[in-house]
Amino acid sequence: xxxxxxxxxDTLREFYAVYGTVDEGPPPNVNVAELLSxxxxxxxxxxxxxxxxxxxxLRRQFGICHEVLEDLASRLTSEExxxxxxxxxxxNRDFEELSSGVFWFALASSLxxxxxxNPATPFDEQIHLSLPEKIQMSVQGSLxxxxxxxxxxxxxxxxxxxxxQGAKAKNPCCGRVQKLLNCxxxxxxxxxxxxxxxSSSIAGIVFRDDNYVIPATPGFLSWxxxxxxxxxxxxxxxxxxxxx
Numbered sequence: 001x002x003x004x005x006x007x008x009x010d011t012l013r014e015f016y017a018v019y020g021t022v023d024e025g026p027p028p029n030v031n032v033a034e035l036l037s038x039x040x041x042x043x044x045x046x047x048x049x050x051x052x053x054x055x056x057x058l059r060r061q062f063g064i065c066h067e068v069l070e071d072l073a074s075r076l077t078s079e080e081x082x083x084x085x086x087x088x089x090x091x092n093r094d095f096e097e098l099s100s101g102v103f104w105f106a107l108a109s110s111l112x113x114x115x116x117x118n119p120a121t122p123f124d125e126q127i128h129l130s131l132p133e134k135i136q137m138s139v140q141g142s143l144x145x146x147x148x149x150x151x152x153x154x155x156x157x158x159x160x161x162x163x164x165q166g167a168k169a170k171n172p173c174c175g176r177v178q179k180l181l182n183c184x185x186x187x188x189x190x191x192x193x194x195x196x197x198x199s200s201s202i203a204g205i206v207f208r209d210d211n212y213v214i215p216a217t218p219g220f221l222s223w224x225x226x227x228x229x230x231x232x233x234x235x236x237x238x239x240x241x242x243x244x
Contacts, residue, residue: 006031008041008202015049015203019062021219025203045202052215058185065185066220068176069227075173076230084171085162085238094158098236101154105229108145111138140205143221144198150228151181151190159235177231186224188214 009032016025026032052058075081154160160181166174180186192198192207192214199206204217 006033008032008036008046011046011049011053012203014053015215016217018053018059019215019220020217021223024217024219041202048201048206048213048215049203051213058214061184061188065180065183065224068180068183069224072173072176072180072227072231075176076227076234080173081177081231081234082238084166084169084174085235088162088165088239090158090162090239095236095239097158098154098232098239101149101157101159102229102232102236104153105146105149105232108142108149109225109229111142111145136200139218140200143205143218143225144193146225146229147189147221148193150225150232151186152194154232159232162235162239163231180227185214188212189216 009026009030012025012032013028163174163177163181167178188209189207191209196207196209198208201215203215205215205221207214207216
């Protein structure tokens with residue numbers, strides 16, 4: 001393969017340009033095929049990315065999710081959600097459920113940690129993995145657990161009920177949070193975590209919900225997790241203030 005041919009890199013760059021975050025993916029002057037030094041890339045991986053690039057319905061679903069997240073990024077940095085939720089009363093059991101979800105989310109986040117720049121895992125002394133494998137497993141494992149806590153455990157619990165009450169009262173920030181949780185792109189990721197399947201790919205994580213295949217980048221999933229975490233924290237803070 002000559003240096004001018006980089007089908008893998010070109011596909012990744014095009015995919016990240018649509019579904020990734022700023023500066024995510026290989027730079028334009030890097031030949032990914034050469035960097036892999038003959039390592040095999042499953043043809044199915046590239047086919048999934050190519051299908052996602054050409055899937056206009058998936059692109060629209062992702063675009064809606066991205067737009068809502070950008071809007072919430074500005075709303076959640078103010079006290080808008082706190083003010084909207086602070087008037088809703090909850091029980092002690094509701095408070096315990098929310099606080100445990102926030103604590104578990106923080107634990108899942110701590111799984112992706114570094115020592116001297118390298119990923120540190122609980123089984124370093126027992127299982128010897130290459131550096132790329134350790135990075136992939138640490139990053140993706142932490143993301144899967146955080147997404148599960150936010151979209152499956154917390155999604156059907158008290159947080160969703162509180163957000164629904166706020167949205168029903170025409171509170172704008174609660175309405176945007178509800179739209180995020182119910183948008184097709186996020187809903188299919190939730191379904192895949194709950195009763196579908198997911199697997200690693202060259203570009204991130206592929207979620208499968210019935211006949212739908214949703215490849216997602218680590219950068220975008222991490223961005224989504226950041227705001228899901230802040231929604232949980234602000235919900236917990238709002239009912240804590242109300243309790244006092």
